[in-house]
Amino acid sequence: MTYIKxxxxxxxxxxxxxxxxxxxxxxxxxxxxxxxxxxxISGAIIRACFEANIEPHKxxxxxxxxxxxxxxxxxxxxxxxxxxxxxxxxxxATGANMANRxxxxxxxxxxxxxxxxxxxxxxxxxxRNLNMVYLVMNNGCYGLTKGQDSATADCGSKNKTxxxxxxxxxxxxxxxxxxxAGFVAQSFSxxxxxxxxxxxxxxxxxxxxxxNVVSPCVTFNNNVGSTKSYDYIREHIEATSTFDFVPExxxxxxxxxxxxxxxxAMHDGSLIQLNKLTKDxxxxxxxSAMNAMLNAKENNEFLTGLIYIDPESxxxxxxxxxxxxxxxxxxxSTLCPGNMALAEINADLR
Amino acid sequence: MKxxxxxxxxxxxxxxxxxxxxxxxxxxxxxxxLIAQERYTEAxxxxxxxxxxxxxxxxxxxxxxxxxxxxxxxxxxxxAICRLKRVAADNRNKDDVKSLMPKGPFxxxxxxxxxxxxxxxxxxxxxxxxxxxxxxxxxDEQKLGGGFMRSQIPSFRLPEEVLNDEVNYxxxxxxxxxxNHYVSSLKEVLDKGYDAVFIGxxxxxxRDLNVAGREEGKANIHIGINWLSSVAFEHIDKIGKKVIVxxxxxxxxxxxxxxxxxxxxEVKVCVRSPFSEMxxxxxxxxDAIHEDIPILDNHVPVEFVIKDGKLAGMMFxxxxxxxxxxxxxxxxxxxxxxxxxEADDVLIAIGQENSFPWIExxxxxxxxxxxxxxxxxxxxxxxxxxxxxxxxxxxxPKNVITAVAHGHQGAVSIDLACQGKxxxxxxxxxxxxxxxxxxxxxxxxxxxxxxxxxxxxxxADKKKALSDRKLEVELGFDKLTGFKEAQRCLNCDVQxxxxxxxxxxxxxxxxxxxxxxxxxxxNEESEEVLRQKLTVPANELTQDLYVSAELKTKRVMVxxxxxxxxxxxxxxxxxxxxxxxxxxxxxxxxxxxxCTA
Numbered sequence: 024m025t026y027i028k029x030x031x032x033x034x035x036x037x038x039x040x041x042x043x044x045x046x047x048x049x050x051x052x053x054x055x056x057x058x059x060x061x062x063x064i065s066g067a068i069i070r071a072c073f074e075a076n077i078e079p080h081k082x083x084x085x086x087x088x089x090x091x092x093x094x095x096x097x098x099x100x101x102x103x104x105x106x107x108x109x110x111x112x113x114x115x116a117t118g119a120n121m122a123n124r125x126x127x128x129x130x131x132x133x134x135x136x137x138x139x140x141x142x143x144x145x146x147x148x149x150x151r152n153l154n155m156v157y158l159v160m161n162n163g164c165y166g167l168t169k170g171q172d173s174a175t176a177d178c179g180s181k182n183k184t185x186x187x188x189x190x191x192x193x194x195x196x197x198x199x200x201x202x203x204a205g206f207v208a209q210s211f212s213x214x215x216x217x218x219x220x221x222x223x224x225x226x227x228x229x230x231x232x233x234x235n236v237v238s239p240c241v242t243f244n245n246n247v248g249s250t251k252s253y254d255y256i257r258e259h260i261e262a263t264s265t266f267d268f269v270p271e272x273x274x275x276x277x278x279x280x281x282x283x284x285x286x287x288a289m290h291d292g293s294l295i296q297l298n299k300l301t302k303d304x305x306x307x308x309x310x311s312a313m314n315a316m317l318n319a320k321e322n323n324e325f326l327t328g329l330i331y332i333d334p335e336s337x338x339x340x341x342x343x344x345x346x347x348x349x350x351x352x353x354x355x356s357t358l359c360p361g362n363m364a365l366a367e368i369n370a371d372l373r
Numbered sequence: 374m375k376x377x378x379x380x381x382x383x384x385x386x387x388x389x390x391x392x393x394x395x396x397x398x399x400x401x402x403x404x405x406x407l408i409a410q411e412r413y414t415e416a417x418x419x420x421x422x423x424x425x426x427x428x429x430x431x432x433x434x435x436x437x438x439x440x441x442x443x444x445x446x447x448x449x450x451x452x453a454i455c456r457l458k459r460v461a462a463d464n465r466n467k468d469d470v471k472s473l474m475p476k477g478p479f480x481x482x483x484x485x486x487x488x489x490x491x492x493x494x495x496x497x498x499x500x501x502x503x504x505x506x507x508x509x510x511x512x513d514e515q516k517l518g519g520g521f522m523r524s525q526i527p528s529f530r531l532p533e534e535v536l537n538d539e540v541n542y543x544x545x546x547x548x549x550x551x552x553n554h555y556v557s558s559l560k561e562v563l564d565k566g567y568d569a570v571f572i573g574x575x576x577x578x579x580r581d582l583n584v585a586g587r588e589e590g591k592a593n594i595h596i597g598i599n600w601l602s603s604v605a606f607e608h609i610d611k612i613g614k615k616v617i618v619x620x621x622x623x624x625x626x627x628x629x630x631x632x633x634x635x636x637x638x639e640v641k642v643c644v645r646s647p648f649s650e651m652x653x654x655x656x657x658x659x660d661a662i663h664e665d666i667p668i669l670d671n672h673v674p675v676e677f678v679i680k681d682g683k684l685a686g687m688m689f690x691x692x693x694x695x696x697x698x699x700x701x702x703x704x705x706x707x708x709x710x711x712x713x714x715e716a717d718d719v720l721i722a723i724g725q726e727n728s729f730p731w732i733e734x735x736x737x738x739x740x741x742x743x744x745x746x747x748x749x750x751x752x753x754x755x756x757x758x759x760x761x762x763x764x765x766x767x768x769x770p771k772n773v774i775t776a777v778a779h780g781h782q783g784a785v786s787i788d789l790a791c792q793g794k795x796x797x798x799x800x801x802x803x804x805x806x807x808x809x810x811x812x813x814x815x816x817x818x819x820x821x822x823x824x825x826x827x828x829x830x831x832x833a834d835k836k837k838a839l840s841d842r843k844l845e846v847e848l849g850f851d852k853l854t855g856f857k858e859a860q861r862c863l864n865c866d867v868q869x870x871x872x873x874x875x876x877x878x879x880x881x882x883x884x885x886x887x888x889x890x891x892x893x894x895x896n897e898e899s900e901e902v903l904r905q906k907l908t909v910p911a912n913e914l915t916q917d918l919y920v921s922a923e924l925k926t927k928r929v930m931v932x933x934x935x936x937x938x939x940x941x942x943x944x945x946x947x948x949x950x951x952x953x954x955x956x957x958x959x960x961x962x963x964x965x966x967x968c969t970a
Contacts (some may be wrong), residue, residue, distance in 0.1 A: 028940075035912065212880070
């Protein structure tokens with residue numbers, strides 16, 4: 024009997040700026056199927072947090088229900104977490120964010136949790152531009168209930184039992200763009216080289232950051248004819264650009280040829296550096312991003328990378344002008360200033 | 374890089390660091406697993422087949438396996454391989470062992486072989502050749518077999534019964550022993566019509582120290598190895614209260630500890646080199662220090678001091694080590710006045726040399742400029758077609774396990790020579806590779822990696838041990854501790870075998886690997902570049918990279934073997950069984966497989 028992760032690590036592991044090695048960001052051992060794309064995404068989150076020098080206690084992992092929503096147990100053991108009700112992660116995340124705006128809210132959801140039962144919550148959290156990362160582990164099927172087509176399964180995709188999906192799939196990226204998300208990206212679990220910097224940039228983005236990651240379900244949706252299998256994605260993948268996330272205070276290496284390169288400054292001083300591969304696409308222009316998605320769909324391509332970013336996006340706290348100090352740090356006397364204060368407010372309203 | 378050829382037995386052999394480092398290539402993880410399963414007799418036989426003297430080596434081996442042990446690269450200390458071997462020997466069922474060994478009488482093949490010296494090399498030859506019908510004549514000047522294992526290794530490290538047991542296993546194969554017989558002429562031996570002669574006469578000459586006072590003090594100045602031998606054969610049973618032992622090797626350690634047991638109260642080891650550069654094994658130095666023997670390093674002997682016609686002590690010059698650009702060491706005097714150390718007796722253990730006064734130089738057997746016979750490193754053949762060398766006699770003083778390895782190869786050569794075959798016509802090793810998968814989460818080996826520190830071998834009470842030369846100091850692991858120590862073994866012989874045609878590049882293995890050994894990346898022409906491209910750069914150049922053929926995405930799988938824990942999680946997490954854990958057994962081909970286990 025095995026299945027105990029040994030305690031030993033590579034003796035030459037590098038430390039990040041905080042002095043942690045990457046294993047400090049690990050979680051417990053995954054109980055998902057062997058080969059699940061979700062585990063790769065967990066691996067990418069671990070690496071992104073390690074490389075971005077994130078203090079684990081400054082992260083809150085939020086999730087709903089499903090294979091995807093189990094994964095917060097498999098990364099960042101030293102972080103906060105809340106495994107909520109099916110499809111209700113956005114409201115729990117909103118509540119948590121309102122109480123303590125100082126944490127990084129890392130929401131993990133699946134295609135069922137987001138596009139079916141949680142669709143109502145999903146669209147509203149985008150509208151509110153809650154400051155969080157919302158990562159969808161999208162495998163186009165309900166893996167936890169034996170692989171029925173989910174709402175994101177593409178029309179015409181064949182499932183493991185040989186049935187063709189008759190219905191249009193929901194494209195979460197286009198939906199995010201439509202609803203005004205300030206950071207929209209798409210990636211593939213099998214491409215950590217792209218996914219890791221995307222996650223880092225998403226965490227640095229102020230406001231709602233959506234990353235839709237196609238993550239093949241090895242057990243139920245990795246068959247020939249499926250449009251979310253390892254093979255299909257690899258054959259149809261097209262990246263919008265190369266993607267580098269340059270943290271604050273880092274000297275920028277420009278080894279790209281002039282003209283194709285684009286740099287986007289983030290609110291915290293970090294930079295996104297892109298080398299564009301897609302024609303007529305401007306990542307800071309929403310309609311151009313929407314066009315790129317439409318074109319890709321027409322050409323049967325799976326477009327990945329950063330799709331759209333609005334560096335000026337204004338998140339919920341700014342919109343509703345909450346206190347700069349997190350609510351959970353305010354003392355009782357500040358929160359309940361007493362009868363005198365109430366009387367003053369009432370007097371103002373007369 | 375080109376894809377790794379895992380069909381080459383040497384590739385996986387090298388992954389089993391302990392076995393690869395062992396001169397006799399004993400399948401270490403194989404017998405350690407048997408110990409964990411309380412199958413001591415089988416564990417013993419795996420050893421006996423390969424290294425012939427498990428009980429002896431389990432106490433006295435130089436353990437080249439332990440510094441090589443993979444565990445030492447991820448944990449503080451390697452597995453106590455040597456002491457586990459002793460667990461197998463201590464707990465074996467002696468009747469069962471006997472029944473698993475080859476039993477005579479064997480069908481004679483009509484060939485006769487003479488073995489000169491009854492040490493580990495010659496005894497190994499005897500064991501390998503007797504069961505296939507050779508008539509073996511074994512000559513030794515002592516009254517009992519064992520060679521240096523008997524004369525040099527003190528009984529408190531190697532009890533006589535253990536030695537006798539294992540020497541007798543071989544003598545019982547119908548060996549014609551000629552003990553108390555000093556061979557004074559090789560020509561005489563050859564003239565007796567032997568089909569082959571194997572010389573395993575060791576390096577019997579202890580180096581002397583000819584400085585002032587040596588002659589006058591000779592009654593109290595002894596050559597270490599001769600003195601140990603006299604103690605072993607009970608010609609000497611006491612020594613003065615104050616003793617100086619010169620030298621920093623294992624013989625010096627044996628001398629000083631023996632002296633403590635023969636009446637030496639103030640025994641000091643004086644060594645020229647710095648402590649850290651002494652030749653003695655670290656554990657032997659520890660054992661000496663534990664018995665209250667100070668080791669005075671950087672002491673170069675200048676002269677023996679004689680008072681009233683008797684040895685009174687020695688003068689030493691204090692030095693320090695200086696190194697030139699090439700790292701070559703020079704001992705430079707500190708300029709301090711010489712130091713006088715009192716002594717009733719001095720034991721000189723500053724090295725030993727080969728000596729072949731009994732080999733006539735006109736037999737067609739060539740010697741080199743240092744008086745060593747010309748011996749082939751693979752076949753152990755000399756320039757005389759019938760004469761073979763092995764053990765210390767072949768290439769100078771080494772250790773028991775090296776002598777055994779020589780013996781196996783010498784036996785193969787003798788067998789080939791006697792059949793009129795080419796000596797280079799040697800058989801490939803016997804290898805076997807088979808899957809350990811039994812089901813989901815089930816492997817036919819204990820894959821979890823324990824975090825226990827190395828267990829310490831308990832010692833006998835010091836006072837008792839010092840008062841009895843024959844009382845064994847180390848008590849060995851009990852069965853439970855033996856089990857726990859055995860569980861520290863990482864099972865490096867259970868190999869990670871990768872089939873690129875099954876891989877779907879899902880990264881599951883990359884994500885799970887606790888030591889980040891696996892990387893999928895674009896291949897590189899140069900190994901150096903590829904090594905630096907891995908998730909954790911592979912800077913341990915002695916450890917190989919396992920590179921797959923090109924995968925669908927034009928990348929390759931590269932695994933750095935260095936700190937792989939053989940935990941099997943890559944195979945566990947692989948959805949397509951592209952990774953499999955397969956047990957690799959590598960056995961050096963000998964003339965006779967030795968046992969029927």
